[in-house]
Amino acid sequence: xxxxxxxxxxxxxxxxxRRVVKLALPVVLSNLLYTIESAFSIILVSGLSASAVAAxxxxxxxxxxxxxxxxxxxxxxxxxxxxxxxxxxxxxxVLLWGLLLSTVIALPLTFYGVELVSLLMKxxxxxxxxxxxxxxxxxxxxxxxTVGFATNTLYAGYNGFGDTKTPFKVALLMxxxxxxxxxxxIYGHFGFPRLEVEGAGWGIALSEIxxxxxxxxxYIKHKKPFPISxxxxxxxxxxxxxxxxxxxxxxxxxxxxxxIFVGFSARFxxxxxxxxxxxxxxxxxSFMIGFGMLVASTTLSGQNYGAKNYRGLDYGxxxxxxxxxxxxxxxxxxxxxxxxxxxxxxxxxxxxxxxxVLYLIVVALSxxxxxxxxxxxxxxxxxxxxxxxxxxxxxxxxxxxxxxSMLFLKLFHHPLVPWFFMSLETTLRAAIxxxxxxxxxxxxx
Numbered sequence: 001x002x003x004x005x006x007x008x009x010x011x012x013x014x015x016x017x018r019r020v021v022k023l024a025l026p027v028v029l030s031n032l033l034y035t036i037e038s039a040f041s042i043i044l045v046s047g048l049s050a051s052a053v054a055a056x057x058x059x060x061x062x063x064x065x066x067x068x069x070x071x072x073x074x075x076x077x078x079x080x081x082x083x084x085x086x087x088x089x090x091x092x093x094v095l096l097w098g099l100l101l102s103t104v105i106a107l108p109l110t111f112y113g114v115e116l117v118s119l120l121m122k123x124x125x126x127x128x129x130x131x132x133x134x135x136x137x138x139x140x141x142x143x144x145x146t147v148g149f150a151t152n153t154l155y156a157g158y159n160g161f162g163d164t165k166t167p168f169k170v171a172l173l174m175x176x177x178x179x180x181x182x183x184x185x186i187y188g189h190f191g192f193p194r195l196e197v198e199g200a201g202w203g204i205a206l207s208e209i210x211x212x213x214x215x216x217x218x219y220i221k222h223k224k225p226f227p228i229s230x231x232x233x234x235x236x237x238x239x240x241x242x243x244x245x246x247x248x249x250x251x252x253x254x255x256x257x258x259x260i261f262v263g264f265s266a267r268f269x270x271x272x273x274x275x276x277x278x279x280x281x282x283x284x285x286s287f288m289i290g291f292g293m294l295v296a297s298t299t300l301s302g303q304n305y306g307a308k309n310y311r312g313l314d315y316g317x318x319x320x321x322x323x324x325x326x327x328x329x330x331x332x333x334x335x336x337x338x339x340x341x342x343x344x345x346x347x348x349x350x351x352x353x354x355x356x357v358l359y360l361i362v363v364a365l366s367x368x369x370x371x372x373x374x375x376x377x378x379x380x381x382x383x384x385x386x387x388x389x390x391x392x393x394x395x396x397x398x399x400x401x402x403x404x405s406m407l408f409l410k411l412f413h414h415p416l417v418p419w420f421f422m423s424l425e426t427t428l429r430a431a432i433x434x435x436x437x438x439x440x441x442x443x444x445x
Contacts, residue, residue, distance in 0.1 A: 057277025
């Protein structure tokens with residue numbers, strides 16, 4: 001049975017938050033596992049060189065641009081499954097179309113993905129050394145990119161259905177596979193070939209293969225996430241495209257913009273770029289909490305919107321945003337106070353550590369704002385209003401982050417400039433999302 005999040009406006013705050021956290025916690029833990037997995041790759045290659053750290057970190061950032069294409073089937077699957085569960089309809093056609101779309105999108109990337117990402121990294125200022133190392137890392141990832149897309153679509157189906165515990169178990173298995181295989185292949189332990197940076201890429205590819213096989217096993221053995229009736233309803237495809245396309249466009253341009261922004265750090269050399277990547281890994285512990293609550297808010301919003309329970313939707317989302325801001329604000333404080341110690345986990349280079357500490361102190365201030373931006377964005381997507389996050393994220397990123405950074409870097413040549421505007425932009429974006437959500441709910445209530 002699906003885990004329904006239909007909220008009674010008279011329900012106590014504690015009761016609502018308990019249900020939301022129960023749904024979000026496995027997502028948070030799954031993404032924390034991904035953070036550990038990503039951090040472990042950085043730690044392992046740090047024994048090779050600072051350029052290796054920059055290559056793996058920057059390649060991972062660029063992969064977010066590629067995975068933005070996955071947002072079309074992922075968002076369409078997650079939102080429509082949630083809405084159909086709330087409305088008491090069969091979610092099977094949604095998952096079927098999601099899997100088909102993800103395969104069609106991923107296939108060309110199998111052949112041209114490495115060249116595409118390398119071209120983008122070169123355009124954004126990556127050094128030749130970083131470029132060459134990145135190609136080795138990306139080769140196995142793109143070889144099995146179709147598997148990764150299918151795994152993410154199944155993950156979306158579980159989330160929309162309200163089952164976040166099963167994907168956590170799959171993520172745990174994938175995490176172990178990634179860490180173990182990366183450990184064996186980067187340095188060639190126990191007779192395995194020494195692949196160095198390429199070994200980290202094989203860790204990702206092998207983990208995706210294991211994840212997909214486990215999802216297939218769960219369906220064959222237990223009919224999870226739900227029994228599938230093989231109905232390719234064309235109306236569902238049109239709905240999926242309408243909901244998923246704006247999010248895919250948003251993710252693509254936001255990720256591309258983000259990597260343009262990371263290019264500002266790359267201009268200061270491999271050590272500053274490495275520090276930026278170290279900072280991102282530390283910050284991601286807090287960010288993954290926000291992402292988990294974003295997934296929960298999308299499911300909460302989608303199910304209540306599908307059931308036409310608009311007052312419950314508004315009540316549940318408001319409680320979720322305040323709670324998430326409180327938790328992420330605390331995480332920001334911890335990050336700021338222990339920024340030096342966290343940086344030491346990834347590198348012993350004193351110059352990289354000094355820049356990483358600067359980065360972490362600046363971004364720590366924006367963690368509560370990131371919480372509000374994440375949850376309100378997820379809520380709007382659950383309502384099917386995916387065009388609003390598209391407009392807000394793109395306009396905010398360029399108007400408040402990239403353009404001011406470009407202008408002020410001409411006056412002050414220091415990486416602190418883009419990092420400051422990154423924090424400021426997050427705060428302004430949170431305010432815009434708040435007013436957008438309030439406007440949409442007023443139309444419903």
